[in-house]
Amino acid sequence: MAKLRLPTVLRPLADGAPIVEVEASDLAALAAEIRDRYPALAERLYDADGAWRDFVTVFVDGEDARYLDRAAPITPASEVQLLPAISGG
Amino acid sequence: MPRYHLRCRGCQATYPADDKHTCPECLGPLEVIHPPFPSSADLRATIERGPRSLWRYAPLLPIDGDIPDEAVGFTPLIRAERLGRELGLDALYLKNDTVNPSFSFKDRVVALAAQKAKEFGYDTIACASTGNLAGAVAAAAARHGLRAVVFVPSSIEPAKIVAPLAYGATLVEVDGTYDQVNRLVAQVAEERHWAFVNFTLRPYYVEGSKTLLFEVAEQLGWRLPDALVIPIASGAMYVNTGKAARELVEHGLVEPHRLRIYGAQPAGCAPVADAFASGADRYTPVRKPTTIAHSLAIGAPADGNAALALARATDASIVSADDDAIRDAIGLVARTEGVFVEPAGGTTVAGLVQLARSGALARDAVVVAYLTGNGFKTPDAVDVSGATRVRIPARLDAFEQALPQRELVEVA
Numbered sequence: 001m002a003k004l005r006l007p008t009v010l011r012p013l014a015d016g017a018p019i020v021e022v023e024a025s026d027l028a029a030l031a032a033e034i035r036d037r038y039p040a041l042a043e044r045l046y047d048a049d050g051a052w053r054d055f056v057t058v059f060v061d062g063e064d065a066r067y068l069d070r071a072a073p074i075t076p077a078s079e080v081q082l083l084p085a086i087s088g089g
Numbered sequence: 090m091p092r093y094h095l096r097c098r099g100c101q102a103t104y105p106a107d108d109k110h111t112c113p114e115c116l117g118p119l120e121v122i123h124p125p126f127p128s129s130a131d132l133r134a135t136i137e138r139g140p141r142s143l144w145r146y147a148p149l150l151p152i153d154g155d156i157p158d159e160a161v162g163f164t165p166l167i168r169a170e171r172l173g174r175e176l177g178l179d180a181l182y183l184k185n186d187t188v189n190p191s192f193s194f195k196d197r198v199v200a201l202a203a204q205k206a207k208e209f210g211y212d213t214i215a216c217a218s219t220g221n222l223a224g225a226v227a228a229a230a231a232r233h234g235l236r237a238v239v240f241v242p243s244s245i246e247p248a249k250i251v252a253p254l255a256y257g258a259t260l261v262e263v264d265g266t267y268d269q270v271n272r273l274v275a276q277v278a279e280e281r282h283w284a285f286v287n288f289t290l291r292p293y294y295v296e297g298s299k300t301l302l303f304e305v306a307e308q309l310g311w312r313l314p315d316a317l318v319i320p321i322a323s324g325a326m327y328v329n330t331g332k333a334a335r336e337l338v339e340h341g342l343v344e345p346h347r348l349r350i351y352g353a354q355p356a357g358c359a360p361v362a363d364a365f366a367s368g369a370d371r372y373t374p375v376r377k378p379t380t381i382a383h384s385l386a387i388g389a390p391a392d393g394n395a396a397l398a399l400a401r402a403t404d405a406s407i408v409s410a411d412d413d414a415i416r417d418a419i420g421l422v423a424r425t426e427g428v429f430v431e432p433a434g435g436t437t438v439a440g441l442v443q444l445a446r447s448g449a450l451a452r453d454a455v456v457v458a459y460l461t462g463n464g465f466k467t468p469d470a471v472d473v474s475g476a477t478r479v480r481i482p483a484r485l486d487a488f489e490q491a492l493p494q495r496e497l498v499e500v501a
Contacts, residue, residue, distance in 0.1 A: 007279050009111050044116065055099055055116040059272060064389070066374065083275045084111035085118050087291045087323070087391045 002078040004030075006041075009084060013041035022080070027060070028070040030080065045082070055085040093151050095119040095292055098395075106151060108209045110289050118391070119292045120332070121151045129341025133311065136342075143197055143300040149336060150201060150300075151293050154208050159232060161200045162300050164188055166308040166457070171425040176445035180455045182314070184305055185428055191252065192463035193384075193431075194326070195225035198297035202286035203229040205293040211284035212236060217274035218287075219267050219322065219384045220249030221462050226286060227258035238283065240274050242267050245383050248466045266378060268388045287323075298326040299333035305457050306343050313337065313346040315454040318441045320433045320461055321352040321361050321407065322385045324392030331399045351449075352400055352407035353440025355380035355432070359409035361393045365400055372397065381412045381470045382432035384462055406449065410439030416472045418442060419464060429464035437461070 001021040006014055014020050020038075024030035031050055035042040045056050052058060058065035059081040060072060074080065095104040099117025110119055126132045132148060139145030143162030165185045173181035189196035199214075199222070206214050215238040216226045223239035230237035237258035241250070242265060253260050263270045278285045286294045306313055313334060321327050330350055337343045354362040357380030364372040375388035390396070400407050410418070418438035423429050430438070441458045444450050464471065481487040 005276075007111075009113050009116065044114075053115065055112070055118070057275075062269075062272075064272075064374070067376075081276065083272075083279075084116040085391065086271055086275050086389070087110070087118060087288050087325075 001076055002074050002080060004034075005079060005081045007083050010041060010044065010082060013044065014038050022074075024074055026071050026073055027065065027068065030074060031070075057083040057086045059083070091151065091153055093121050093123045096122045108205070108284075108289060110291050121292050121296055123149065123151070123336060125339045126341070132340060133342060136307070143200060143297070143304070146300055146303045149303065149340065150296055152201070152204055152208075154204065157200070157204060157233075159190070159200065161189055161196045163304055166305060167426060167428070169426050172422060175421070175425060176442060177452055178445055178450060178456055179453055181441075182305075182309075182455070182457045183422070183426060183428060184301060184457055184459045186301065186459060186461050187428065187430060187434065187463035189225075191221070191224040191228040191256075192466060193221035193225060194298075194301065194459070194461040195221045196228070197300050198222075198294045198325075199225040199229045199286055201297040202284065202290045202294040203233050203235065205290050206235065206284035206286070207233060209284065209290075211282070213238060213281075213283040215239065215274075215277075215281075215283045215285045216287050217241075217267070217270045217285075219386060220245040220466070221384050222287065223258070223260070224249060224252040224256070227253035227256035230258060231256045240270050240277075242270050242383075246467050246469065248468075249383075252466075266376075266388060267386055268374070268376075271387075271389075287325075291325075295325045295329045298329040299336070301326070301459060302330050302333035303337065306337055309455070311343055313343050313348045314457045315347070316349045316351060316405070316444075316450055316456045318351045318353060318437055318444065318456065318458040320385055320437045320440075320459065321354050321393075321396055322387045322390065322433070324352075324361060324390045324396035326459075326461075327352050328392045328395045328399055331403070348403060349405040350399060350403045351405045351440065351444055352396060353436045354407065354409045355382035355385050355415060355436050356409040356411040358382070358386045358388060360388060361390060361396050362407045362409035364393070364397055365407040370394070370397065380415075380432070381467075382415060382436050383467075384431065384433045385436055406444075408440045408443050410436055410443065414439040414442075416470065419471055420473075422460070423464070428460060430460045431462035431464050431467040432470045433462045434460040434464070435470075 097112035100115040186194040213236040243262040358378030360372040378386035415435035419435035479491040
């Protein structure tokens with residue numbers, strides 16, 4: 001199963017776990033799975049239209065999800081990383 | 090109790106001024122909010138009695154401990170008459186921030202962050218850097234007796250690799266772009282209890298950027314200029330310059346004044362300038378920057394969208410310059426004003442040239458350009474092929490032959 005890695009600030013919304021295993025096979029399915037299993041987390045991540053909220057940063061196997069469409073595949077070996085708004089610079 | 094607090098730039102939720110950097114409600118970035126001072130006359134006098142460093146503005150900064158004795162900031166504001174004549178600007182000034190302790194404006198932001206790291210009890214400061222920040226973090230760590238771990242793209246200029254090592258930092262060279270380094274550090278910051286100055290201490294770190302405009306206002310006799318020209322990498326300095334202008338007015342230190350804040354980016358990595366030109370509200374990240382201005386090569390700038398909004402709100406613009414224009418500008422400001430800048434400074438001056446020649450800057454406008462990094466760190470970026478240079482044996486006749494005297498000088 002793919003791994004969903006959570007930042008500290010979001011871990012309380014997923015029973016405190018830093019990493020959650022997910023069955024989703026693409027980004028759209030991931031949204032549905034998070035909504036189903038962790039509704040409070042989904043609330044923080046997605047807006048009413050299902051888009052990532054402004055300050056959520058998502059990487060799928062190191063690729064910025066801003067470059068990917070919702071059908072982008074997630075394999076059992078994938079790692080999806082959630083981060084707060086990336087600062088730096 | 091500190092007189093300042095943290096506020097989310099997204100949902101506006103407020104928090105006490107601790108080492109939190111992300112809003113737990115919406116994951117937005119937090120910023121420091123300072124309530125206005127009751128008496129601007131007392132405040133101005135306190136500042137003017139202060140040290141000749143950025144710490145003279147301590148009452149306007151989020152600091153609780155003792156003020157460090159360090160010569161960061163309060164850099165010269167140069168009246169640039171010769172460059173101004175070339176550009177048709179009668180009141181042009183250059184803020185020469187190339188002369189900070191580690192030779193870039195990053196010493197300002199790190200001064201704030203290192204102080205807060207000590208206040209919060211950290212023993213290690215760290216950063217993701219395009220080069221200048223790594224040097225500034227390493228130097229500050231040495232001054233404060235802290236440990237430094239700095240992450241940089243392996244492709245940056247050699248001098249920017251050597252400096253942090255000389256200051257005693259642990260250097261992590263990452264094969265990838267700055268944005269990839271940034272992402273890695275965002276992950277590491279979740280795992281290590283280190284003070285990542287531009288991540289975990291970012292609300293305080295960015296406050297250091299404001300001191301440039303505080304100084305400019307004081308050096309102009311407590312007034313705001315008509316226009317600023319500023320380089321944009323992450324956009325943090327640009328956005329916090331807008332915040333500084335608002336705070337100067339709110340604290341009663343300057344009269345309200347229409348200040349246009351122009352931005353400059355290298356064409357090889359100009360996500361914000363491109364979005365400005367196309368009228369977009371949000372920038373499109375640049376995946377593979379290609380520019381000699383490595384210190385501005387951030388393809389996904391954290392404050393890029395906020396910078397776009399600020400440029401439009403101040404009726405200014407964000408322009409871009411290609412590498413040839415950047416090299417020309419480095420030469421121009423070196424020849425006319427005797428200041429040797431790195432390509433980020435060249436980008437700013439190239440932007441200034443563009444804005445002056447297009448008529449965006451009025452001849453009588455008080456214009457200030459920020460020169461943020463020193464050219465001695467990036468000598469390979471300079472084109473000196475057209476300069477006069479001879480190599481001769483140590484004999485007078487060889488010299489006379491190489492540089493013949495064109496006219497006889499009559500001695501009275």
